[in-house]
Amino acid sequence: MRAKPGTDELIAFVGARLAETAAQAELFHELACPAVALPEPGPRAAVLEGCACPVPREIRDRALALRSELDDCEHRIRCQDPRDPTWPLDPVFAEQTLRVLALPFELHHQWQDAWLPG
Numbered sequence: 001m002r003a004k005p006g007t008d009e010l011i012a013f014v015g016a017r018l019a020e021t022a023a024q025a026e027l028f029h030e031l032a033c034p035a036v037a038l039p040e041p042g043p044r045a046a047v048l049e050g051c052a053c054p055v056p057r058e059i060r061d062r063a064l065a066l067r068s069e070l071d072d073c074e075h076r077i078r079c080q081d082p083r084d085p086t087w088p089l090d091p092v093f094a095e096q097t098l099r100v101l102a103l104p105f106e107l108h109h110q111w112q113d114a115w116l117p118g
Ligand SMILES: [Zn+2]
Pocket: 029, 030, 033, 034, 035, 048, 051, 052, 053
């Protein structure tokens, strides 16, 4: 089933912001991290993956968890079935969850006020 107008855009917006967040995690390595001194890309990527810096890992893990939540919401919206006893509440809750996922990015230039949780 197609998502209602604007929801596709919201899903894409949240997905793009989470991907950016995961990529920006690499900016938070500690100065003593052996990967920081290595030239990009080559061996640096491998060292960055296995380094012990806690912050990049925490940012990546959080982005991954939120991405999983986003995928779940998208599935609940796109695969809604009027014969399901949770319909139509479940897709409505999924839409609200999507809006909450988008809220931390409300200062982004692509943000739309229509996405505020209702
Ligand atoms: Zn590191």
